[in-house]
């Protein structure tokens with residue numbers, strides 16, 4: 590597996606949970622962000638995509654990169670900031686692996702499986718899937734596509750990330766969604782309760 594940059598997407602508003610940083614919420618006694626960082630351990634470096642005061646993430650000791658697309662909000666802005674950061678600071682890393690800060694149970698083989706899926710299919714991008722759904726925020730992105738992604742973000746007609754991925758060619762790496770979905774993300778209080786139940790039943794998840 591070539592070295593890659595891990596990018597944790599933590600720049601959302603968490604409106605469905607009443608605000609705050611979902612990554613700092615504890616599931617099974619550990620912040621979701623710590624769980625995500627464990628899964629990104631094979632990456633050569635990891636950065637955090639977040640907006641506002643970076644001091645709230647100081648305990649994690651990671652570079653914090655803010656979105657820089659005026660008037661655009663959404664995970665794609667964070668992906669773009671991560672790709673730009675890689676190009677500027679780590680030109681030795683050709684790929685960025687993105688993972689959201691609100692997914693407590695990401696699979697342990699995430700980096701390797703995404704890389705293998707892209708390589709085997711001869712596609713520039715790879716995206717995770719489970720339960721018949723794609724999860725475009727959990728994906729492998731070539732740094733070289735950042736200019737095209739910036740154009741897509743600037744053009745309202747091109748905002749659909751799935752369509753953008755399909756246009757460039759994306760491999761799908763799928764995981765089983767039983768006994769629980771490894772891509773369960775904590776969006777609502779009900780998701781939070783479900784995640785706590787999973788953590789209690791699967792202490793090593």
Ligand SMILES: Nc1nc2c(ncn2[C@@H]2O[C@H](COP(=O)(O)OP(=O)(O)OP(=O)(O)O)[C@@H](O)[C@H]2O)c(=O)[nH]1
Nearest residue numbers: 598599600601602603604605662663664667689690
């Ligand atoms: N950098 C960045 N990340 C984002 C942005 N919006 C969402 N994310 C991240 O992308 C992932 C999925 O986000 P969502 O759950 O769809 O959105 P959210 O804003 O976190 O939550 P809601 O406000 O409840 O929709 C989360 O890890 C977010 O932190 C954004 O504008 N910029």
